[in-house]
Amino acid sequence: GAVVSQHPSRVICKSGTSVKIECRSLDFQATTMFWYRQFPKQSLMLMATSNEGSKATYEQGVEKDKFLINHASLTLSTLTVTSAHPEDSSFYICSARDQKLQNSPLHFGNGTRLTVT
Amino acid sequence: AQKVTQAQTEISVVEKEDVTLDCVYETRDTTYYLFWYKQPPSGELVFLIRRNSFDEQNEISGRYSWNFQKSTSSFNFTITASQVVDSAVYFCALSEAKDNFNKFYFGSGTKLNVKP
Numbered sequence: 001g002a003v004v005s006q007h008p009s010r011v012i013c014k015s016g017t018s019v020k021i022e023c024r025s026l027d028f029q030a031t032t033m034f035w036y037r038q039f040p041k042q043s044l045m046l047m048a049t050s051n052e053g054s055k056a057t058y059e060q061g062v063e064k065d066k067f068l069i070n071h072a073s074l075t076l077s078t079l080t081v082t083s084a085h086p087e088d089s090s091f092y093i094c095s096a097r098d099q100k101l102q103n104s105p106l107h108f109g110n111g112t113r114l115t116v117t
Numbered sequence: 118a119q120k121v122t123q124a125q126t127e128i129s130v131v132e133k134e135d136v137t138l139d140c141v142y143e144t145r146d147t148t149y150y151l152f153w154y155k156q157p158p159s160g161e162l163v164f165l166i167r168r169n170s171f172d173e174q175n176e177i178s179g180r181y182s183w184n185f186q187k188s189t190s191s192f193n194f195t196i197t198a199s200q201v202v203d204s205a206v207y208f209c210a211l212s213e214a215k216d217n218f219n220k221f222y223f224g225s226g227t228k229l230n231v232k233p
Contacts, residue, residue, distance in 0.1 A: 032219060043208065043225045044162075091160060097219075105152060106221055108162035 003027055004096050006109025013084055013116055021079045021112045023050075023094030029074040030096035034106065035067075038091040047092075050077040084116040120144065121211050123224035130199050131232050138194045138227045140209030146170075148214035151185065151192045156226070157205040165207075168192065199231045 003026040013019050023033055031052045036044040048069055049057040056069035066088075068080040077096075081088050093111040098104045122141045130136045142151065153165040166176065168185050176183050180197045196203055206226045212218040 034219070034221075041228075043223045044221075046220065049219065093160075093162065095162075095221075105150075105164050105167045107164065108154075110159070110161040113160070 004094065004107045004109040006094050006112055008112060009110055010113045011115070013114070015085055015116055016083055018080055018082045019084055019114060021081075021092055021094070021114075023077045023079070023096070023109050025075045025096045025098075025107075028096075028098040028100065030077075031074060031099050033071060033077040033094055033096045035069065035077075035079050036093045036095065038093060038111075040091075044093065047079075050079075052077075081114065084114070086116045089114055089116045119224075120222040121209050121224035123207075123209055123227050125227045126225070127228040127230065129230040129232065132201060133198050135195060135197050136199050136229065136231075138196075138207050138209075138229065140192045140194065140224060142190050142192065142209070142211045144190075144211060144213055146213040146215050150212045150218060152210040152212070152221070153183065153192075153194050154208045154210065154223075155205045156208060162208070165194075196229075199229075201231050201233055204229055204231045 005024045005026050007022045011019055033050040035047045037047050038044045046059050047062045050069045050071040052071045052074055058064045071077040091111050091113050095106040095108045097106055120143050149170045151168045155163040155165055173185050182195045184193045206228045208226045209224040211222045
């Protein structure tokens, strides 16, 4: 089945530093990937849609300069949290769909738990 | 307005009991998909089922079954003879044709605790 790999699974960083999270589709191509954020005991909120070869589309209220997204290939999207602050601590999870399968479900990575100290 | 509502925040059952997780959705689209995902404590999201708006046939997969009723805009999920390994947070989600099915609206999740 479709597999999405996300790395790292857990990261602790100091306030002010930047953190990069990778999302890879392992056995399918994805022109579009999605980045979600999940606060403790809450639902998933879509942050942005990553588009291969073009700019990401951000949801309302999400700072594009804060959360840099790059979708350099059909199998890789990266999310960089720039100048991280403690309030950025959260669970970030990416997802992708197999573009060859019409209306296929979203497949999720295992998520990245970011802790900013 | 919330597009997907999971009114049950948390449910606790004893092993072998049956449990139903409720999901009510709201959409103006005639073509849409409904999903259930499981999120165990480890955090990953596991796809369980997808149902399109034109298929109201109920589905059974082992101990899992789903009841889709367009008349009440509900897509409920039943686990029969629950097991401890079923303990997780379960999310219901909706995607619509107007977004090319790319945007998923998630409910707030129902945490299921299955006690031995």
